Amino acid sequence: xxxxxxxxxHGHDSHDGHxxxxxxxxxxxxxxPLSRGKLIMWLxxxxxxxxxxxxxxxxxxxxxxxxxxxxxHHVHLSEPIGAFNTFVLICSxxxxxxxxxxxRANKAGxxxxxxxxxxxxGMLFLGVKAYEYQAKFSHGIYPAAPRGLxxxxxDLYYGSAxxxxxxxxxxxxxxxxxxxxxxxxxxSEQAAARSRLQxxxxxxxxxxxxxxxxxxxxxxxxxxxxxxxxxxxxxxANGLNDVFPWLRLPVVIPGGNxxxxxxxxxxxxxxxxxxxxxxxxxxxxxxxxxxxxxxKIENAGLYWHFVDLVWIFLFxxxxxx
Amino acid sequence: xxxxxxxxxxxxxxxxxxGDLPAHDAHGHxxxxxxxxxxxxxxxxxxxxxxxxxxxxxxxxxxxxxLWPWRSEPQVGWxxxxxxxxxxxxxxxxxxMHVFWEANWKYVLTIPAAMMAIFLAIMLVPDVGMRNRMxxxxxxxxxxxxxxxxxxxxxxxxxxxxxxxxx
Numbered sequence: 001x002x003x004x005x006x007x008x009x010h011g012h013d014s015h016d017g018h019x020x021x022x023x024x025x026x027x028x029x030x031x032x033p034l035s036r037g038k039l040i041m042w043l044x045x046x047x048x049x050x051x052x053x054x055x056x057x058x059x060x061x062x063x064x065x066x067x068x069x070x071x072x073h074h075v076h077l078s079e080p081i082g083a084f085n086t087f088v089l090i091c092s093x094x095x096x097x098x099x100x101x102x103x104r105a106n107k108a109g110x111x112x113x114x115x116x117x118x119x120x121x122g123m124l125f126l127g128v129k130a131y132e133y134q135a136k137f138s139h140g141i142y143p144a145a146p147r148g149l150x151x152x153x154x155d156l157y158y159g160s161a162x163x164x165x166x167x168x169x170x171x172x173x174x175x176x177x178x179x180x181x182x183x184x185x186x187x188s189e190q191a192a193a194r195s196r197l198q199x200x201x202x203x204x205x206x207x208x209x210x211x212x213x214x215x216x217x218x219x220x221x222x223x224x225x226x227x228x229x230x231x232x233x234x235x236x237a238n239g240l241n242d243v244f245p246w247l248r249l250p251v252v253i254p255g256g257n258x259x260x261x262x263x264x265x266x267x268x269x270x271x272x273x274x275x276x277x278x279x280x281x282x283x284x285x286x287x288x289x290x291x292x293x294x295x296k297i298e299n300a301g302l303y304w305h306f307v308d309l310v311w312i313f314l315f316x317x318x319x320x321x
Numbered sequence: 322x323x324x325x326x327x328x329x330x331x332x333x334x335x336x337x338x339x340g341d342l343p344a345h346d347a348h349g350h351x352x353x354x355x356x357x358x359x360x361x362x363x364x365x366x367x368x369x370x371x372x373x374x375x376x377x378x379x380x381x382x383x384x385x386x387x388l389w390p391w392r393s394e395p396q397v398g399w400x401x402x403x404x405x406x407x408x409x410x411x412x413x414x415x416x417x418m419h420v421f422w423e424a425n426w427k428y429v430l431t432i433p434a435a436m437m438a439i440f441l442a443i444m445l446v447p448d449v450g451m452r453n454r455m456x457x458x459x460x461x462x463x464x465x466x467x468x469x470x471x472x473x474x475x476x477x478x479x480x481x482x483x484x485x486x487x488x
Contacts, residue, residue, distance in 0.1 A: 032426045046434035050441060057442025058449060065450035068465045079382070086378050094371045097417050101364060152465035154472065199481050215476035223477055224470075252473065254465035298419075305417045312409045316381055316402040321395075 041299040045306050052310050055269060059262045059317065068255040072319055073225040075259055076139050078132075082319035085128050086311060092121035093308045096301040103294045111289035111297070118304070119281045122274055129271055136260070139222070140241070140251055143264035149248060150256040154214040161250040162204050162217060174246055175201075193243040196220055200240065218252035266314055273307045370416045377409050 032039055063069050072079065099114035136142075140149025151158040165171060179198075183191050200220050203213045222239040241247055253259070280300045287293050383389055384398035391397035415421040420431075456464070 032429075033424050034426060042430050046430050049431075049434040050437050053438030054441050057438070057445050060442065061445045061450040065452055067453055068467055068470055079385070083378060083382070087375065090371065090374045090378070093413065093417050094367060097367050098364065101367075152463065153469040154476075155463075157463075196481060212472070212476065212479075215472045216479060216481065219473060219476040220481070224473055252469075254469045254473070302418055305413055308417075309410050309413050312413065313406050316406055320381055320384065320402055321399060 035295055037295055037299050038302070041302050045302065048306060052269075055266055056313060056317065059266055062258060062262060063321070066255055066258060070253050070255050070259050071224075072321075074253055075141060075256060075263070076135050077319050078135075079319050081128060081132060082315050085125055086315045088121050088125045088128070089308045089311050092118045092125070093305055095121065096297075096304050099289070100294060100297045100301050103289045103297050104291060106291045108288050108290040111293075112285065115281060115285055115289060115297070119278060119285065122278045122281065126271060126274055126278070129267065129274075136263075138245070140248060141253075141256065141260050143260050143268075148257070148260065149250045150260065151218075151250050151252050152254055152257060154211070154218040154252050156214075158218065158250060158252060159204055159209065159214045162200075162221070165247075165249050166201060166204065171247070178244070189238065190243060193238065193240055197240055197244070197247075215252075221249045222251040224253070263318060266318065270307070270310055270314060273310070277304050277307055366416065370412050373412055374409055377405050377412075381405050 034042075095114045095118040099111045099118060102108075102111035102114055137147075140147075142148035142150075151161065166175070175197075178194060186194065197220075200217050203209060203217055206213070220240055222241050241249055241251065277300070280303065284293070284296060284300060287296075289297065381402050384401060389398065420427050453464075
């Protein structure tokens with residue numbers, strides 16, 4: 001047969017063991033002009049778009065449907081840290097693009113360097129995230145009930161929770177120890193906080209207690225930073241929970257529980273995605289990243305850019321709104 | 322690359338030529354692939370996008386500066402920040418994810434996904450967004466309200482009896 005009009009794929013089974021008989025060639029037209037790996041990655045990403053759209057959409061709808069939503073400072077969010085993390089992720093997006101370019105130019109060493117840098121930046125992001133989570137946990141903000149200290153309003157339930165905490169044997173012992181400590185051995189801040197704590201204990205136990213008293217108690221335990229007080233951040237340092245970390249008294253953050261649920265769900269799922277990306281990069285680093293691996297780097301990069309994309313929306317929604 | 326070829330590339334994207342199995346990509350020697358990517362990218366372009374992203378991130382902070390004229394209306398700041406975020410997202414998708422240079426298949430995947438995403442968010446509004454329009458009395462009693470924030474603010478202004486005595 002001359003001038004084959006049809007070509008069969010080379011790996012086709014019918015070729016095996018048939019020698020020259022397989023010279024019939026078929027014209028193969030792929031459904032979409034892109035490689036299978038990339039097609040699957042984009043299909044996966046389109047499901048991810050809907051996944052995060054559902055999470056972000058519920059956050060927005062919950063937030064604007066809520067009667068009260070805490071200000072970022074009420075829940076100890078720091079905008080500069082969030083902005084720094086945004087910067088880290090943007091940088092890692094650039095390094096992964098540069099790794100792809102280097103691999104396409106067949107510069108395997110350079111590609112590996114950029115890939116390693118991407119991995120380190122991703123780890124830095126997770127480290128900062130862990131630090132932020134720690135700041136929430138240390139203030140008693142947890143996504144679920146057993147450890148969380150957040151109450152919605154300074155009502156009777158809050159008052160009885162404070163009383164219950166102050167009545168725990170371990171706390172009674174610590175309080176006694178604190179009361180017996182001579183003033184000279186306390187810092188001036190601790191001495192002032194001790195006298196405030198004594199008044200709070202009296203107010204919580206008082207039979208003539210009124211709603212406003214409990215609001216004062218809540219403010220003493222952890223004041224809500226006021227708007228515009230030099231970046232709004234200085235306010236809460238002298239709350240009783242901050243001066244005596246062992247106290248862990250219940251705190252009042254109006255809307256704080258719903259906030260914690262959405263915050264940890266959104267950032268948690270995002271952090272899991274970052275972690276998966278890091279595992280992929282770590283696996284890629286085992287290869288020689290020359291031109292033959294460019295397809296893999298491209299697909300990993302697509303995923304990574306998507307993770308960056310989600311953070312681009314998460315950052316203003318969580319930290320700046 | 323002649324204009325004619327450029328046009329073809331833009332019209333059809335990184336074409337897998339007839340006879341090329343997509344699976345061949347993995348084995349290198351994919352000339353179509355190389356050709357398709359020769360026309361775009363460039364480290365300079367990526368750095369430009371990076372600088373733009375950094376500038377846009379700092380722009381979100383503009384709403385916090387004293388220069389921002391709409392401090393009393395947070396909605397303006399929110400709209401501004403969302404616009405900034407959308408611009409950043411577009412930059413990342415178009416240039417870092419190479420969508421700008423891709424063939425028309427990009428619309429097949431992104432447009433339905435984006436539409437579903439928007440519908441999904443809208444469909445949450447009646448049940449979730451408006452959940453506080455009609456709540457049971459018991460729930461209304463226990464949920465936080467704006468008045469609680471006011472109460473806490475008053476409490477922050479008021480001092481403890483002993484502190485008052487001290488001053």
